[in-house]
Amino acid sequence: MKLNRWQPLIDGLMEAVWLVDPISLQVVAANAATERMLRMPVTALLGRSVAELASTPEDLYFWEDVAAGRSQHINSETVMRRGDGGLITVERCVSLVKLGNESMFMASFIDHSAQLQAEQELETLIAELRATLESCADGILVVNRHGSIRGYNQRFAQQWGLPESLQTRRDDPAVFQWLLQAVQHPDDYQRRLQQLEQSPLLEATDTLYLRSGLVLERVSLPQFARGRAIGRVYAFRDITRRLQDEAQLQVAAKVLDASLDAIFITDQQGRIVTANPRFAALTGQSITSLQGTDPSRFLSHPDGKRFLHNLQLELAQHLLWEGEIQLQQAHGGTIPCLLSLVRMLDSQGMRSHDVGFLKDLTEAKAAKRRIEDLAYNDTLTGLPNRLLLAERVQMAIQSAERNQSQFAVLFLDLDRFKHINDSLGHLAGDAVLMDVAQRLQDCLRQQDTAARLGGDEFILVLNGVNEQGAENSARRIIDALSQPFHFADLTFSVTCSIGIALYPDDGRSMDDLIKNADSAMYHVKERGRADFRFYQRQMNLGLLTRMKLDHAMREGLREQRFHLHYQPQVDLNSATLLGVEALIRWHDPELGEVPPGQFIPIAEETGLIVAIGNWVLDSAAAQASQWRRDGYRFTTAVNVSAYQFQQADFVERVADTLQRHQLPGEALELELTETFLIRDATEALRKLDALSALKVRMAIDDFGTGYSSLSYLKRFPIHKLKIDRSFIHDVPGDEGAEGIVQAIINMAQALHLQVTAEGVETEAQRAFLSRAGCTQYQGYLFARPTAASDLAPMLPSPAQR
Numbered sequence: 001m002k003l004n005r006w007q008p009l010i011d012g013l014m015e016a017v018w019l020v021d022p023i024s025l026q027v028v029a030a031n032a033a034t035e036r037m038l039r040m041p042v043t044a045l046l047g048r049s050v051a052e053l054a055s056t057p058e059d060l061y062f063w064e065d066v067a068a069g070r071s072q073h074i075n076s077e078t079v080m081r082r083g084d085g086g087l088i089t090v091e092r093c094v095s096l097v098k099l100g101n102e103s104m105f106m107a108s109f110i111d112h113s114a115q116l117q118a119e120q121e122l123e124t125l126i127a128e129l130r131a132t133l134e135s136c137a138d139g140i141l142v143v144n145r146h147g148s149i150r151g152y153n154q155r156f157a158q159q160w161g162l163p164e165s166l167q168t169r170r171d172d173p174a175v176f177q178w179l180l181q182a183v184q185h186p187d188d189y190q191r192r193l194q195q196l197e198q199s200p201l202l203e204a205t206d207t208l209y210l211r212s213g214l215v216l217e218r219v220s221l222p223q224f225a226r227g228r229a230i231g232r233v234y235a236f237r238d239i240t241r242r243l244q245d246e247a248q249l250q251v252a253a254k255v256l257d258a259s260l261d262a263i264f265i266t267d268q269q270g271r272i273v274t275a276n277p278r279f280a281a282l283t284g285q286s287i288t289s290l291q292g293t294d295p296s297r298f299l300s301h302p303d304g305k306r307f308l309h310n311l312q313l314e315l316a317q318h319l320l321w322e323g324e325i326q327l328q329q330a331h332g333g334t335i336p337c338l339l340s341l342v343r344m345l346d347s348q349g350m351r352s353h354d355v356g357f358l359k360d361l362t363e364a365k366a367a368k369r370r371i372e373d374l375a376y377n378d379t380l381t382g383l384p385n386r387l388l389l390a391e392r393v394q395m396a397i398q399s400a401e402r403n404q405s406q407f408a409v410l411f412l413d414l415d416r417f418k419h420i421n422d423s424l425g426h427l428a429g430d431a432v433l434m435d436v437a438q439r440l441q442d443c444l445r446q447q448d449t450a451a452r453l454g455g456d457e458f459i460l461v462l463n464g465v466n467e468q469g470a471e472n473s474a475r476r477i478i479d480a481l482s483q484p485f486h487f488a489d490l491t492f493s494v495t496c497s498i499g500i501a502l503y504p505d506d507g508r509s510m511d512d513l514i515k516n517a518d519s520a521m522y523h524v525k526e527r528g529r530a531d532f533r534f535y536q537r538q539m540n541l542g543l544l545t546r547m548k549l550d551h552a553m554r555e556g557l558r559e560q561r562f563h564l565h566y567q568p569q570v571d572l573n574s575a576t577l578l579g580v581e582a583l584i585r586w587h588d589p590e591l592g593e594v595p596p597g598q599f600i601p602i603a604e605e606t607g608l609i610v611a612i613g614n615w616v617l618d619s620a621a622a623q624a625s626q627w628r629r630d631g632y633r634f635t636t637a638v639n640v641s642a643y644q645f646q647q648a649d650f651v652e653r654v655a656d657t658l659q660r661h662q663l664p665g666e667a668l669e670l671e672l673t674e675t676f677l678i679r680d681a682t683e684a685l686r687k688l689d690a691l692s693a694l695k696v697r698m699a700i701d702d703f704g705t706g707y708s709s710l711s712y713l714k715r716f717p718i719h720k721l722k723i724d725r726s727f728i729h730d731v732p733g734d735e736g737a738e739g740i741v742q743a744i745i746n747m748a749q750a751l752h753l754q755v756t757a758e759g760v761e762t763e764a765q766r767a768f769l770s771r772a773g774c775t776q777y778q779g780y781l782f783a784r785p786t787a788a789s790d791l792a793p794m795l796p797s798p799a800q801r
């Protein structure tokens with residue numbers, strides 16, 4: 001074929017080429033490149049109409065135009081169908097060429113499919129990269145090696161607050177300027193950028209503080225292409241929150257470390273994950289050894305296992321448990337602690353951690369105990385104070401009410417305690433008080449209470465005792481306190497006075513009981529101290545009554561409203577009058593006849609007893625002197641109060657009285673009580689010796705009710721014992737009373753003392769006393785106290801004078 005001679009020409013071409021007959025518009029030749037491009041043999045093309053092979057309208061129209069002579073050339077991109085049915089994009093160029101003397105259309109095709117695919121793939125890649133870039137949580141900025149911006153993502157724009165206007169135009173200097181003004185330290189920022197530009201291979205991580213408050217971590221990595229650095233990628237990570245969290249964690253860690261509370265944190269399984277140094281110190285374990293352990297092994301509670309069960313329930317329900325526990329220590333001890341256990345939940349509401357806060361209560365408890373001690377106990381002696389005493393008395397009242405029983409309140413006051421303080425100093429005084437407190441406690445049973453009211457005043461509450469029990473205790477206490485006290489190298493003695501009030505007869509409240517016991521104690525003081533006394537109703541006349549009586553007594557003295565009665569003291573067998581006892585009487589125009597048992601105690605309290613006693617002494621001496629002048633030789637006895645006896649000039653006054661009334665000393669008998677002698681023995685002995693020198697007789701009144709000690713009877717110049725009428729009242733018949741009366745009589749005989757029985761009212765009493773060896777008596781059996789003028793018939797006849 002003639003066309004074949006062009007075959008080698010087109011076969012040598014790289015592009016796919018067809019030769020098309022201009023008349024038939026059929027393919028007359030196609031080269032091997034066509035075969036490769038269309039994946040079909042050339043033979044499948046030869047002789048075929050180009051219109052038939054056209055795959056697009058453009059190609060079809062072109063070949064129609066060629067056929068009509070309207071066109072001879074086309075060069076554009078078109079689509080061709082391959083042998084396998086696939087379409088390829090080609091750039092196709094058709095021109096009419098002269099080959100020798102023939103004209104021929106030459107169609108050449110350049111396959112753009114691969115390029116197009118590469119372009120599409122590149123686009124896809126770029127799109128993917130863009131999507132990746134945009135989905136990245138970090139801000140990304142890419143620059144080329146000259147520093148020009150290649151791209152950045154939206155996150156970057158957001159982080160830096162890049163305005164829309166800068167994002168939509170390409171203006172690198174403006175963007176960089178924006179970045180520069182956004183940082184807090186532009187100079188440092190700039191310097192660092194220059195360093196990075198000068199060192200294209202440098203990998204760096206920096207922290208940038210933006211003015212907006214954001215903190216960005218910038219990771220800068222060189223970008224390589226074919227082994228060469230072609231630019232740099234900056235990744236900006238927002239670490240603001242992380243820094244804040246870290247800062248908060250650091251603060252939290254510091255707080256944990258510095259906390260005075262012990263803190264532990266457990267995981268979901270309740271195992272300790274961490275604990276602070278305070279918890280480690282309290283438990284005596286290291287933090288590492290605590291990790292993984294169950295904190296319940298350190299917690300104990302009186303409720304035992306029930307406590308742990310309840311704690312877990314409470315935590316589950318209220319996410320909080322608070323209460324007092326004992327913290328077990330490694331060495332076996334325990335510490336009282338306040339535990340606050342807080343449950344933390346995760347975002348799903350499940351148990352995440354339990355945090356335990358422990359406050360050591362040791363000091364707080366000690367302080368509380370100390371406050372309670374201070375509130376309830378006397379600081380010096382440690383004995384209960386008035387507050388605690390009130391509680392104890394209240395309990396005693398309740399118990400007595402329940403059991404229909406009694407209890408006793410003893411008011412104890414040390415005698416002349418002020419002297420100890422003044423002469424030996426307050427340290428000695430304190431030592432005595434502490435010693436007294438100890439001795440009192442030693443005397444009491446466990447159910448009793450010894451309290452200190454202050455100064456040298458103590459209150460004792462004896463539960464469930466009656467009069468006898470109270471008396472026994474009082475005697476025991478007086479005895480215990482009479483034992484020598486030692487301070488430094490000094491030894492001295494201390495006595496006390498005790499007043500006793502019994503519940504319910506002497507008061508139904510603490511105040512009443514203490515007040516009445518105080519009154520009774522006061523009477524002990526007045527009657528010579530170092531003794532005890534039960535409260536008697538008249539002791540506590542109201543203040544108004546006391547003041548009224550005091551006033552009336554003073555007026556009575558001025559207005560001579562007092563007078564004396566005399567009661568005979570007679571020989572027990574012959575009834576011969578041997579003496580008389582002067583007894584004061586007072587008739588007040590308003591109050592009427594006031595018995596001495598009522599006004600003498602008040603006069604003793606107010607001190608008026610000295611004036612009254614002086615008046616009695618003077619009046620009795622005057623009467624005795626008169627009897628003396630009338631030829632009678634009996635003695636006249638006068639009662640002397642403790643306070644009166646204590647007067648420094650007492651002996652001189654007696655001497656003066658005797659002298660003024662020309663009365664020999666032996667005509668006067670002074671009746672004293674036992675406590676006078678015991679209280680200040682040396683001073684008492686001095687006075688009694690002086691009175692004895694005046695020949696004045698001394699009788700011990702109410703004998704048997706006090707100490708009744710043989711030693712003082714032997715030491716003192718005493719002439720007579722008067723057996724108290726309370727013993728006489730019970731004889732004959734009461735074995736105890738009989739024994740006491742007999743013992744007193746025997747004692748008096750042994751000491752060569754006279755003995756007078758008081759209050760003899762019956763013949764039986766007189767007969768008993770006679771059998772017992774008593775020689776004298778006084779009492780209603782013979783005569784009541786009576787005026788001197790009425791005494792005449794009873795006076796001894798002149799023969800007996």
Ligand SMILES: Nc1nc2c(ncn2[C@@H]2O[C@H](COP(=O)(O)O[C@H]3[C@@H](O)[C@H](n4cnc5c(=O)[nH]c(N)nc54)O[C@@H]3COP(=O)(O)O)[C@@H](O)[C@H]2O)c(=O)[nH]1
Pocket residue numbers: 567581582583584595596597600613616639640641701702725758759760761778779780781785
């Ligand atoms: N310091 C002074 N004390 C005085 C003086 N005068 C009296 N007193 C004391 O007052 C108390 C009561 O005295 P009084 O009411 O006078 O009672 C005396 C007698 O009346 C009473 N007595 C005598 N015999 C009987 C009797 O058979 N039965 C009975 N029930 N009572 C009787 O005893 C009182 C005398 O007691 P005493 O003095 O213990 O011997 C009383 O304590 C007086 O001491 C005074 O001038 N100064």
